[in-house]
Amino acid sequence: MYNFKNDYSEGAHPRILDKLIATNLVQQLGYGEDEYAQEAKAVLKEKLSNQAATIHFVSGGTQTNLLVISFLLRVHEAVISAKTGHIAANETGAIEATGHKVITTETIDGKLRPEDVAEVLAVYALAPHVVKPRIVYISNSTEIGTIYSKDEIKTLYKFCQSHQLLLYMDGARLGHALTAENNDLTLATISQYTDVFYIGGTKNGALLGEAIIFNKPELATDFDYAIKQKGAMLAKGRILSIQFLELFKDDLYFDLARKANTLAMRIATAVREKGYTFLTQSTTNQLFPILPKKIIERLSADYQFYIWKNIDADYAAIRLITSWATDEEKVTAFIKDLQEV
Structure with missing residues (x-):
């Protein structure tokens, strides 16, 4: 059958396994301080056309969403998601377990648009008696296979900016979105028109791993503390960085x-x-x-x-x-x- x-039924692309084996006995610093991490981040910054980006490698998508969203939100703040969004439908209340509400809204095709967000803002306007929406969470590709266009992302991002909201993109299947036949986005345009996003490796050839990208470094201040505190900082961080280096050095x-x-x-x-x-x-x-x-x-x-x-x-x-x-x-x-x- x-x-x-x-x-993610299979393990990893053979090139990744070969690289892990080839570097297996090379001694490296731990906790993301290895030389492969520095090289992988340099390669990714070139792809992003954003040398100011702050990059962290962690092991999984749910972990990434929990880390980023709980870090960026203050105690009274919430995140807006499509009803089909992964944080709302498939992560066992991980965000809510950190004390933050996920506000869901119906969409036509799994994609959030400014009017969808505006409706939520109108409902949650009775301060201080309701939570305060602060993050808009989107997925690309979405949980139902659709993708965002450059115009859609740009329009949504500008709306978020005008309403003091942060735009965060779940990129568990970002590779599939960026190589779809009707796609007009690049990593560089995503870096330009989101505040934070991640590049998923788990669902595209890696053993495990996601690369978190803070496009504005000021948002990432002390994020490494949050990673460590929530048990997501691997001592053998090289396992993650080697994979992303291999995946992106020649567009594999x-x-x-x-x-x-x-x-x-x-x-x-x-x-x-x-x-x-x-x-x-x-x-x-x-x-x-x-x-x-x-x-x-x-x-x-x-x-x-x-x-x-x-x-x-x-x-x-x-x-x-x-x-x-x-x-x-x-x-x-x-x-x-x-x-x-």
Whole structure:
């Protein structure tokens, strides 16, 4: 049975494993002071076109969101998220457990727009009797496979600035967003039009790891204290930095994400040719085709995937995810089985 449930079923790209082995006995300082961390940060700053950026490496996405959001918020402040946002739907109340409210709002396609945020601000205007919205949290790509355009990010960022809000982007699948066929963003433009974001490695070829980017260094003052206090500072920080150095020194990161997107689009084309539609119009490695339940049942015999949403008595939306390591032959087999059933 082949797994289309997620994009982290495999370990790591062989080049990363080779680099970890090659450097295994080279002595380094701990806690992020290793030479690989300095080199990886220099490479990333070039990609960002932002030499002032402050960069930290941590091990996972939920950990990243918890660290950044709880650090930036004062005790009475809250974060705004789409209802589908990862911090609202999939992180076991991690943000709320730090004492901060996640204010959710419905969206059309998983993306927040200024009017969505404005509605929240209007509701939470009775100071000091309600929490104060301070951070706008977005994901790119979103949890339902859609991506932000440059104009959308720029417009949202300017709205946030005019309302004294911080814009924070979850980049768990940022590589897939940046290599989507309809993308017009770069790391440099994201660095220009967000306050903080992270580059996800876990879901794009790394064993584990995310790179937190504070685009404005003044926001990151003493952030290393927060990392340590919350148990997220690895003694063997080299394990994280070596991976990001390998992923970005020659754009391997983007090559891996592009492969995942390409395979997903092959499946998407086959779904459309069969006359089926999608829950969302995704151009990334997450697909949400709406299929007859009888076909879903037959495909489930050979493939693992999530049944995402029940549409009616006869149809449901499933989620299929491809990765940097997805077997092309399995994609071909899935398409053949879909066509035959």
